Amino acid sequence: AGTAPFNIVKAQTGKLKIGSIHPRSGFQAQLGIACQRGIDLAPKVLQQIGIKADVEIMNADTESNVDVARARAEKLINDGANVLIGAFDSGQSAAIAQVAEQKGVPYIINVAAAPQITEQGYKFVFRNFPTAPMLVGDGLNLMKGVFEKSGITPKTAVFMHVNDTFGQAMAGAIKAMAPRFNLPFQIVETISYDPQAKDLSVEIAKAKATGAELLMPVTRLNDAILMVREMVKQRWEPKIVMSPGAPGFYEGQFYKTLGKFSNYLLTNVPWYNPRSGMTQKLLDEFTKSYKGELFELNVGFSFEAVMVAVMAHNAAKSTAGAALADAIRKTNITDHVMAGGPLQFDAKGQNVNIKSVTLQNLDQRPKVVLPLDIAEDNLTLPLPSWQKRA
Amino acid sequence: MPADLILTVAVQGILTGLVYGLMALGLSVIFGVVRVVNFAHGEMMTIASYAAIVAFSAWNIDPLISMIPIAVLLFALGYAMQSVLINPFINRPEHSQFILLAAVAIIMVNGLLMIFGPDARNVLVDYALDSIEVGPLLIDKVRVITAVLALVITSGLFAFFKLSRTGKAIRACADNHLGALVIGLNIKHLYALTFGIGSAIVGAAGAMMTLLIDTTPNIGPVFTLQAFVIVIIGGLGSMPGALLGGVLIGLSEAMSGLFFAPSAKTMFGVAILILVLLFRPQGLLGRKA
Amino acid sequence: MSSLVLKDLDVFYGDAQALDGVSLEVPQGSIVAIVGANGAGKSTLIRTIAGIETPRRGQISYKGAQIGGLPSYKVCNLGIGQVAEGRQIFPSLSVMENLEMGALLPRARGKEKATLEEVFQLFPRLAERRDQLAGTMSGGEQQMLAIGRCLMGQPDLIMFDEPSLGLAPAVVQEVFRIIRLLHEKRGLTVILVEQNVAVSLKLADHAYVLENGRIVMQGSGQDLLHDDRVRQAYMGL
Amino acid sequence: MSATPLLAVTGISKSFRGLRAVNQASLTVPQGGIVSLIGPNGAGKTTCFNMIAGVFNPDEGSIMFGDRSIAGLRPDQICHAGIGRTFQIVKPFKELTALENVIVGALRNETSTRAARKKAEGVLDQLGMLDKRDQPAAQLTLPERKRLEVARALATDPKLLLLDEVMAGLRPTETDQMVAVFRDLNRKGLTILLIEHVMRAVMALSQHVVVLHHGQVIADGAPEQVVRDPAVLECYLGEEAEV
Amino acid sequence: MIARLLDGVPKRALVLLGLLLAFLLVAPLFVGNYILSVLILVLYFAYTGQAWNVMMGFAGQLSLGHSLYVGLGAYTAAALYVHFGIGPWVGVWIAIIISMAAGLVIGFLAFRFGIGGVYFALLTIAFAEFTRVGFDHFMWVNGSGGFFLPVTQYSMNDPLNLRGSPMMFYYILLAITVLAFIFCRWLLTGRIGYYWLAIREEPEAAQTLGINIFRYKMIAVAISSGMTALSGVFFAFYYNNLFPEQIFSMNRSIELILGPIIGGVGSLFGPILGAFVLTALAEALNDIMVALGYELPGVKLLFYGFCLLAVVMWLPNGIWPPLRKWLKLEDRS
Ligand SMILES: Nc1ncnc2c1ncn2[C@@H]1O[C@H](COP(=O)(O)OP(=O)(O)OP(=O)(O)O)[C@@H](O)[C@H]1O
Ligand SMILES: Nc1ncnc2c1ncn2[C@@H]1O[C@H](COP(=O)(O)OP(=O)(O)OP(=O)(O)O)[C@@H](O)[C@H]1O
Ligand SMILES: [Mg+2]
């Protein structure tokens, strides 16, 4: 239905046109640009590791806006994109998914955690990123590991989360799943704050007053910075600060801004496998191209999305949507960048093998401390006093 | 709930509120005279913040000092904006002015985005994370400094408008455009001056703000909205009103954050706004038109 | 000596021409009346002299200097004051503040106190109401305020645009008395635009008749007062 | 004069922040009459009008229209009761044409816009403004706008018309024309209460004159009688009054 | 009634209007999916702009919080559909009622207390913000987590449930827009139109001519909010996911009113023209940027800002009045 009779007949073979669609302006610009870096590096790195990458990348900017995301997706497809990759944000991704599905163009979501997107019955939509429940499940599991390894078992915890789409998805998942995990602590207070908050002093004062030993934050970058700063000012030192799977603590800006105060904070999050050879290649190339920028998960997942598309193209030897989608569904990449099992998609198009790691900020950069088989450094707890830091 | 917690939060709320008030003051001054609602208010403040950040990162100048040249810079920007862009719009309908300034805001945001990129930037002075202990209370040092400065600037401005010749002439212009022409006031200059003064205040506030929060090109609208809320609560055009409004908002946000859901605290500010508009539309300290 | 000389003035509002080749002279220390029907362009003429409208063509000189195209604040500061049509007071400022505003011109600085006394003498009502918001005063009171405010600026030449409009007959007489007084006692030059043609011609040394933006007739006040055409068209006689 | 006057104002007062603008003023307008309200500037004439027309609530006193009390009604309700008014400081609908301005008034009693248009044209014609029908009100001169005020009010078919200085700024010849128009309307049954400083019009039109001073009625009677009243001469007309 | 609608409309205008409609009717057959989706956006903004224009352009009440009505409409219809299986064509009435109720509450509060101008505008923003934060916590529709409508493969169109291809959405929206145009013309040429304009121009004078200004302002708010709710319903079923942060945001309110302001406030054709111009401009800019290979984020919006600026500077009443003059169509439409 709905296709125009005079539409150009699409080329069935040849170069794979990948439409990369991210929020590169507007309030999510920072993250969209990080994703874009992973995409831009991909063809070169893939060639280097011997994967034929006959691709052309077409870029589009969603302006952090759902309507625009949808229109840009239409435009990319109209201009001949064979695969779409994007879009960091759940709302925008959901809008793009519909367009892709309708036009029969495979869409690989690199980052976006709202579980509903892969529950809506799409045939052309794939996601190489965990859903919020997956994130939380992994996050809680790793927590137990952290307690065990450090020998510190908190009795009380405060859960603080940003009240946006992502924060609420995470809060929902924690509420639903925590009972099943037999956690040693009790959540004595849940504090949610507005994503546009410019000041978290009240929130921290409130949290401090509970005397909790564990702080579990679900943040974005800016509020993560605000939060830690406020903790320093109010001299609140819980034994452990550990994010169950949210951005913020491991981002470049976080380290730049907070310096020594960024250290020892923990995040359980899907991450690149530092032991993987492919990761090293990508990392080298990244450092060369973007001096001073931090290599993090958005870059990794975006790179992998291109890899999936490229390998599917190589396998299908076609750029036709259905053939590509079939090939993507059959994806099975054991050696890749992100930690976890082989890169595969289930019937709903969800990669279920992604595994989180525990990151700890040490020397002002994120280091994998758990699981031990890929750990880069040792876990250091409890959180040292703010004022005594050198 | 422990009393010292409540007290700490209240004090913090009031201090923050004073800085909010200063920020809103710029909007109020401009509206009070030029009768133009500056929808690019938050964006101008963002420009000031970036100026402070550049001054700090390039020459290591403390924002509390760079504040002065930045205020001058913003004064020039405001003066120019009024004389070139806004002046032809003085007698146009509100929606037309609104679009003009919305367009200016779009240009500013995206200009900043192009120049500075989307990353959050900030200024880290060595006292940024210090606190002052007052009995059982732990008060943020930066907030105390900025709040005091906000009070000083407001008083200065107040005196200017009430006592100085130019200040009074500006008020006359606001009242009757043609009347001012008839008695030989240089309206264009006075309006531009006002816009400049309002912008200079915004500039000072923006520089200070870098000590409290991180700056991204997109934070403008939030501040614009907040400034509106404050100014309307206090009374558009009333200078003490802006401070009062700021304090009320700061305090109500702090208290509602403490006693209710922090994520809903902006609702309380808006709720106060709605109540004020309904029962005292001219604002708490505003004069009836 | 002529203090104000207009030569071949053309003024437009958009495409519509309001003044068409207007030339006139106002001798120093005289009263010049300008009469004409509604919409003839009298107010436009005054606004143009005051620098509020810009002429498209023609020259205006005052005391020998070219002032055409100067902004209004400069013109005012040369000593050309006006009591505008519709009064144009500052409604939300007090009477006192309104008067102060009149004295902001550089040329009036330092003389505020004395002038204020004088104004209050002329208009005791203003002294009574000094703290009332000007906008809440009656039409007549506002007219007095407008004149008072203009005087605060120390003008040498005052242009009155329909000063009697909407005033009670006694006040109208009072206004004309004051105009004459200002003229005689202070030697002010006066340009008077009035619907009350009979009175203004009686008062005037010289008068011009404006029709559709053109000067169609001129002469001494007395001559025009007895001119049949004028009597018929403007005085209903 | 008929038994019940059309408008009977008894003892109304109004204060603004301590200033007593109208003080126990009373006046009556008989059915079919023309009454003038005169007095020095600031005497409270417009304020009286505003109370009759529902803009202000009188602090005290009663206003009867026929046998109905109208004090405290809203302006639109006053209009529905049958009183039309003009504003001293004119308030035209600037972006609408002269005709459209009058149509708004005419819709008060007409059910269709077509009928209203027809009626509005009639009213404009009556006031000699038909040639200005398609000009936006913003482009009219002040006297024209004053006439537009009258036309708009007339189009609502009032029983009583309140005119606030509609002759100001007119040349004597034009004043005479307006006087003729009002005489004509009056002959057709319209009752008029007017505020005017132009004595030429007051003398020519009114059957009865009320003089207000400091918010109080100081004289009330036939025109010739009132203009000779020493109090009126002193406070309003001036000694050397030439009418 | 038809006679009244056509009263005073020049023949040329009718012909041009007919041509435009014919063009819009056949356009989907000739354009690709992308252009079609752009046209949908155009119609969407044209319709919503028209709805806003009733309040601002006709009755003179500046609302900067129209996203409130879009959001309420969208959430109501979507929630009814998801939770109770009530289809959009039933849900839309409830959505309209709820939006109208919200509009009437705001209107009542504001107009009873004599709030107007800038103050009214800011009150509308305040209410929209208030509602946004409220919906962030309204778990029945999943709070800030976002509310998702089920999406299925579009194998066939189901207009009854508003499920189907863009083509279907296009024609439905076209029909709605045309009806709204006629409806507004009908309003504007009638008693209510004259009364609104009078209130817009000079409320005090309007009142002395017997107009109950409170009532007519309330009617304007009710009609405008109700019409806007419909656009929200459409939004919900077209995009299938709703986030309070986006649908109630101030940016959306601004986006909605740019069209009519650029096109020409108070005219019937202004909102439509404005929607065309703005959407086309946005798309064209995008193409130009891509063609130039200019990748700096922000450039496009920057340019957009300059274009807006140019329009307001040099065409104070929007594009339509001068265009109308040029087309020699002297009528208010
Ligand atoms: N701001 C304006 N814009 C457009 N036209 C104007 C403007 N002001 C005046 N006009 C027009 O210019 C002409 C001259 O107007 P002006 O006000 O000078 O007349 P006037 O002689 O003072 O009349 P009146 O006795 O009514 O005051 C009139 O036709 C008037 O409609
Ligand atoms: N809204 C108001 N607030 C305060 N004072 C007012 C208000 N309206 C009128 N007044 C005062 O009430 C008095 C009477 O005013 P009003 O307008 O009724 O006078 P008027 O007789 O119509 O005079 P004029 O002939 O000059 O129009 C004046 O002194 C005026 O200053
Ligand atoms: Mg004039």
Ligand SMILES: [Mg+2]
């Ligand atoms: Mg009066």
